[in-house]
Amino acid sequence: MNSTYELPLDEAGYAFGFMDEYAKKEVRRAILKAICIPGYQTPYASREMPMGRGFGTGGLQLTLSLVGSNDTLKVIDQGSDDSVNAVNLRQFVQMTCPGVDVTEKTEEATLIQSRHRIPEKPLTEAQILVLQVPYPDALVVVEASEARRKTMHGEADYSRLLVKLYEDIVKFDEITISHRYPTRIHGHYIIDPSPIPRWDVPKLHQSKALILLGAGREKKIYAVPPYTHAEPLAFEDVVFSVEDFRDASGNRRICSRCGASDSFLDEFSDEAGEKIYQCSDSAYCDEQLALLPSPASGRGAEVAA
Amino acid sequence: MSRKILEVNNLTKIHGRGCPLCLESTGPEADTNICPHCGSVVAAHGVSFDLYQGEILGIIGESGSGKSTVVKTLYFDDAPSAGEAVFFDEDAQYDLYSLNAAQQRSLRNKRFGMVYQNPHLGLNFNVSAGGNIAERLLMSDVAHYGAIRERARSLLVRTEVLENRMDENPKKFSGGMQQRVQIAKALATRPPLLYLDEVTTGLDLSVQAAILDLILEIQHELGTAMIVVTHDLGVVRLLAGRTLVMKYGRVIETGLTDQILEDPQHAYTQRLVASAL
Secondary structure, three states: OOOOOOOOEOOOOOEOOEOOHHHHHHHHHHHHHHHHOOOOOEEOOOOOEOEOOOOOHHHHHHHHHHOOOOOEEEEEEOOEOOOHHHHHHHHHHHHHOOOOEEOOOHHHOOEEEEEOOOOOOOOOOOOEEEEEOOOOOHHHHOOOOHHHHHHHHHOOOOHHHHHHHHHHHHHHOOOOOOEOOOEEEOOOOEEOOOOOEHHHHHHHOOOOOEEEEEEOOOOEEEEEOOOOOEEEOOOOOOOOOOOOOEOOOOOEOOOOOOOOOOOOEEEEEOOOOOEEEEEOOHHHHHHHHHHOOOOOOOHHHHHHO | OOOEEEEEEEEEEEEOOOOOOOOOOOEOOOOEOEOOOOOOEEEEEEEEEEEEOOOEEEEEEOOOOOHHHHHHHHOOOOOOOEEEEEEEOOOOEEEHHHOOHHHHHHHHHHOEEEEOOOHHHHOOOOOOHHHHHHHHHHHOOOOOHHHHHHHHHHHHHHOOOOHHHOOOOHHHOOHHHHHHHHHHHHHOOOOOEEEEEOOOOOOOHHHHHHHHHHHHHHHHHHOOEEEEEEOOHHHHHHHOOEEEEEEOOEEEEEEEHHHHHHOOOOHHHHHHHHHHO
16 A cells, blocks of 8 residues: 555545555455455454444444445345344445445345345355354354364364254254354365354355355454355254245245245234244345235235235 | 284473473482472373283372373373374374374374273263264264264163163263263274273272273273273283383383282382282
């Protein structure tokens, strides 16, 4: 960076993207290292952000150091574009990055920051997915010391995680990990893929889009580069499976709003106290709803009735 | 003559910074293992022996004589200050202390077994008895749940732990049963070399006898070479063909167990045998 060149600042004295250029450069370096060593937790100097750690500051720093004025950004929180975390982060980027477009449509976005979900619509090579991570180390459940965890990662010593799976099967006849499913990247490092449901784990495998994971509080960045193997941890004879959303009679539940039968469903209670199911990915649900012949007498209305 | 499994040369372990006078100022003649000049503890020095396939070697001595230090360094729990040890596997030989950490871990998981006096060191008390055995199998790259379960079950049956308690936490077991689970865990990968560090100490006599029987049966069945560390002369008499006697970190006498117990040469061994009988 040229030290004699004055970087442009806005009227309040902030650079484009809130963080100063040196900070962004440091994050980008960490990103490059993370991509070079798939699954390795690269340490970085997580900056103070004008929001509490644990509110997505890791993902936000990745987004701010990657976003440019020609980008289109989508922010998701648990699949929805309209929940508090997503709205706040989107408004922050709009305020600090003039010229960046925002969208709710997955296919329009070049950069997607997400909390706890990967969009249903397959991502493309032109997109980058940024995931917010609360606990970056999958080994934290079996080993308290970070120094020892680092050695275990270095030697790919993950037997104690498998013992946990063994104990699960002994006790419950199945693997009970519902989210943060330990996943082996490129045959070596096992990552905590952030609290995405099991449903989303296969989307990491040979993904066309670059997937970056940022933990602000724990000061770690790691990556699943495009077209990289991502294998969820399992036994040869007890294989990994995603949520199947079957009801008591064995039928696949469908979204009560759009009727989709191929999406991850959230469970709600309606006013009468009955359980209803709806797509977790709101953009996908809207798109499916728009495809229905007539909104008033659509499939969704029938399902709801 | 059977195959050599382990060759140990001049194994030395000094706790502390050490000084040039350490070695000459400690040992049985000096009647201490703490160096008067620098305060370092010479836990073991100049320990050399060979071990052959299927043989049981006993190491006896009083508390602090360095007998546990020897097996701990051989099992990579502790790094030695000097000396070398060569392990002869079926088709390869390994200079134990020139291996890197990952290679050491691999040998430790796949080819060596260890049973500690304190089950808390050898077992993971947060998982079930079966899970403990599974851990060792998973470390040696067995990744088939059914196979792991079958192997764990047969090992626990072999070591006389009730099969229907396999999924219980070893916290709930008696001391004797915890030792059996430890032995089952150590045997999980069919190691050619097993270290037993005071396995029967603190158990009542009938349980001691049952565990010693079990160890002998395993040795006959599998031909496992073992190093048995104990301060109990009865244990070496029953198990060990050859015995080393240690005091203040030095080997003071070595020979056939019968010879050592019936006709001890060193004054300390004479006292040890006399006090026990």
